[in-house]
Amino acid sequence: MRVGNLVKMKKDYFSVSEENWVGVVIDFKTRVDNFGDPVERYAIVRWNEKFYEEEEYIDGLVVIG
Numbered sequence: 001m002r003v004g005n006l007v008k009m010k011k012d013y014f015s016v017s018e019e020n021w022v023g024v025v026i027d028f029k030t031r032v033d034n035f036g037d038p039v040e041r042y043a044i045v046r047w048n049e050k051f052y053e054e055e056e057y058i059d060g061l062v063v064i065g
Helices: none
Strands: 006-009 022-032 038-046 054-057 061-063
Touching: none
Parallel strands: none
Antiparallel strands: 006 022, 006 061, 022 038, 038 054
């Protein structure tokens, strides 16, 4: 998964209403612990005008283009 990829949510990972959404990865964010070690990595996805910078779990996304 890279910046610029088109993604959609995996089935059964999110709510049914968001299952058909298609978005574009615009950035990544890595959360670190107090020692600077990476803990979690998120994709920043632009879904639409209303949800233009959403943090999503990478495991919950599928690259479609």
